[in-house]
Amino acid sequence: QVQLQESGPGLVEPSQTLSLTCTVSGGSISSYNYYWSWIRQHPGKGLEWIAYIYYSGATNYNPSLKSRVAISVDTSKSQFSLKLSSVTAADTAVYYCARLFGDRSCKFDPWGQGTLVTVSS
């Protein structure tokens, strides 16, 4: 079964760039109609979709974050990545990667375990 695992620094300084990678195992990142997503959850708060990418490189971003976000995919490594620039304390959150079934869908399954990223000097 497909498993996802986030990796990256747990602490990022303000104004710097947050970089996270999600490694996909147990299945192909190039599978038809599966999209690869990033979602975050601020401490004690709800879920916020950030972006998703198809193995071809097609992307979709949350408009509220689009100016600061870049998502990319490396099919040879079965990984996809997130970069969030000019971070502030408001970007402190648990970041999840998840597989999305189909475009214009909200069926995220499975999810990674999540990684807490704290923005602080």
Next chain:
Amino acid sequence: QSVLTQPPSASGTPGQRVTISCSGSSSNIGSYTVNWYQQLPGTAPKLLIYSNDHRPSGVPDRFSGSQSGTSASLAISGLQSEDEADYYCSAWDDSLDGPVFGGGTKLTVL
């Protein structure tokens, strides 16, 4: 302020049936199917219901979903202590051109 509106909390006693509502608009629930997620304390969300009323393999049939117009509901029957969790609804939104989530409902089993 979430695009989809859920009650912040719900509660019930073991064995009881509880429902959690999710209210949206014509640009999301009114046009697309709804999915529900269960987030147990300290864990990642898990897909609980997809396409309004379908359960993934392994999800007990005590969990059911429905959708009507611009609203959706999650029902849990035969409530158990292990159902204590946060529950989130989600749907595609044409205004955002992306997925949106409800603010979440914290379910307490008394």
